[in-house]
Amino acid sequence: MTLVEEAVLVAAKDLRIEAHARVVMTQVLPFGVVVLLLFAFALDPDRGVLPVVAPGLFWVAVLLSSLLAVSRSFAIEADHGARDGLRLSGLDGAAIFLGKAAAIAVQLLVLEVVLLIGVFVLYDVDPRGLAVLVVAGVLATTAIAALGVTYGVLAAGMRVRETLVPLLVLPITMPVLLGATRAFEFALADDLGPAWRWTSLIAMITTVTITLGVLSFESLLEEA
Amino acid sequence: MTPARQRALGVATLLALGAFAVLALLISPKDSRHGDAVRLLYVHAPTAWTAYLAYVVAAIASAMWLWPRTRRPSWDHLAGAAAEFGVLSTGLTLFLGSVWAKESWGTWWQWEARLTTTAVLFFVYLGYLALRRLGGPGAERRNAIAALLAVVQVPIVHFSVTWWRSIHQEGSVFNQRGEVEINDATMQWALWSGVIAFTLLFLWCCLLRMRTLELESSAAETALDAAIRERVGTVNA
Numbered sequence: 048m049t050l051v052e053e054a055v056l057v058a059a060k061d062l063r064i065e066a067h068a069r070v071v072m073t074q075v076l077p078f079g080v081v082v083l084l085l086f087a088f089a090l091d092p093d094r095g096v097l098p099v100v101a102p103g104l105f106w107v108a109v110l111l112s113s114l115l116a117v118s119r120s121f122a123i124e125a126d127h128g129a130r131d132g133l134r135l136s137g138l139d140g141a142a143i144f145l146g147k148a149a150a151i152a153v154q155l156l157v158l159e160v161v162l163l164i165g166v167f168v169l170y171d172v173d174p175r176g177l178a179v180l181v182v183a184g185v186l187a188t189t190a191i192a193a194l195g196v197t198y199g200v201l202a203a204g205m206r207v208r209e210t211l212v213p214l215l216v217l218p219i220t221m222p223v224l225l226g227a228t229r230a231f232e233f234a235l236a237d238d239l240g241p242a243w244r245w246t247s248l249i250a251m252i253t254t255v256t257i258t259l260g261v262l263s264f265e266s267l268l269e270e271a
Numbered sequence: 272m273t274p275a276r277q278r279a280l281g282v283a284t285l286l287a288l289g290a291f292a293v294l295a296l297l298i299s300p301k302d303s304r305h306g307d308a309v310r311l312l313y314v315h316a317p318t319a320w321t322a323y324l325a326y327v328v329a330a331i332a333s334a335m336w337l338w339p340r341t342r343r344p345s346w347d348h349l350a351g352a353a354a355e356f357g358v359l360s361t362g363l364t365l366f367l368g369s370v371w372a373k374e375s376w377g378t379w380w381q382w383e384a385r386l387t388t389t390a391v392l393f394f395v396y397l398g399y400l401a402l403r404r405l406g407g408p409g410a411e412r413r414n415a416i417a418a419l420l421a422v423v424q425v426p427i428v429h430f431s432v433t434w435w436r437s438i439h440q441e442g443s444v445f446n447q448r449g450e451v452e453i454n455d456a457t458m459q460w461a462l463w464s465g466v467i468a469f470t471l472l473f474l475w476c477c478l479l480r481m482r483t484l485e486l487e488s489s490a491a492e493t494a495l496d497a498a499i500r501e502r503v504g505t506v507n508a
Contacts, residue, residue, distance in 0.1 A: 197420065201402065201413060201416075201417060202402070205405055205407075207405065211398075211401060211402065211405075214394070214397070214398040214401055215398040215401075215402065215417075217394075218391050218394035218395045218398065219395060219420075219421075219424055221391050221428060221431075222424075222427050222428055222430075222431035222432075225431050225432070225435050226431060229435065248431060248434065252427060252431070255423070255427060259420055259423060263416045263419075263420065266412055266416060267412075267413065267416055269409070269412075270408070270409030270410075270412050270413050
């Protein structure tokens with residue numbers, strides 16, 4: 048089996064579990080929407096701030112939801128020696144990393160579509176620069192998923208996993224948040240030049256994060 | 272390092288800190304614009320230097336642990352000791368930088384690239400220390416990889432923040448207002464003696480902390496051995 052086939056296998060496994068359990072769709076997705084509502088309550092829709100800060104709020108909501116998705120991705124392997132099974136499966140560590148990251152990215156992308164509709168409807172933002180939104184969105188989501196899986200496996204199997212992962216992941220995702228927010232801001236303002244420049248920054252970060260994950264995941268999984 | 276050499280390093284550190292205090296507080300003149308507040312920079316700059324030095328040392332020590340030929344527990348201890356000093360230094364840098372910002376720019380915080388990068392790093396390494404505290408089997412490998420992951424992120428964080436700021440404001444605040452020109456010879460001496468004193472302090476603290484980490488792990492092993500002996504004793508009885 049090639050690396051890609053193995054990665055697809057792992058991603059399909061995680062997505063099949065999600066299709067049965069529907070934890071991300073019935074718990075994480077509503078959580079993301081609730082975060083959007085909370086921002087609206089905190090910032091008062093009548094002051095006109097929401098459309099201006101919408102891209103930032105959107106990505107903060109995505110980041111917070113991603114923590115739950117990452118936590119879930121490792122929780123499904125916590126019982127019945129599933130993680131040992133994965134370790135002993137003979138699959139390449141890099142493939143496991145890519146597969147798990149892809150599964151999280153797919154789930155987050157579905158969540159983002161719903162949140163983006165929420166932003167357009169609730170925050171009174173006009174959809175513009177859709178090409179940038181799609182490309183920057185996919186790249187940033189991939190980077191977030193890759194970072195989540197790399198740090199998720201660091202904390203996998205620990206009793207303090209739920210509290211440790213946010214502390215490890217959130218500071219390190221700062222550049223992604225920065226890039227994605229700026230790209231979305233410029234795209235929604237129809238200023239496509241800077242929007243693509245920020246997207247290229249996200250592309251660079253995504254490449255680095257995937258490389259780091261591919262290089263480190265196998266060793267980390269051994270100790271998890 | 273032998274205890275005698277370690278003690279000598281300790282004495283050298285204390286002497287350097289003493290000389291630094293005299294130079295920075297008594298001999299060097301006030302700044303024409305910022306008065307005595309300029310003395311904050313004599314500590315601020317050295318703590319920033321030792322913070323970054325500590326993170327580089329932690330990364331190198333982690334790489335040495337990961338490399339099978341050089342793998343020794345002392346590399347893991349050095350990484351831990353350096354990172355702890357790094358976080359303390361970063362905290363001090365941010366605090367003193369903030370006080371300095373209030374004095375020179377009239378505000379406690381500026382979203383300036385260097386400051387923001389340092390703040391993010393503070394939390395990145397706080398996470399690393401939290402991870403280290405967990406210990407357990409395989410902790411050394413986990414710690415080493417986490418330290419390398421953290422250090423690779425430093426340029427990315429800095430680059431993205433610099434890009435962000437360069438688009439949002441004209442130039443850096445350091446160049447607009449509040450820039451201090453340390454041309455005076457005694458002021459330069461004060462600054463450099465600070466760098467030397469804090470570097471020595473870093474080395475000394477690292478050695479002391481490595482020793483306590485070593486003792487901690489050998490104490491844990493002794494306790495485990497004792498527990499096994501006790502268990503075996505009961506079984507045999």
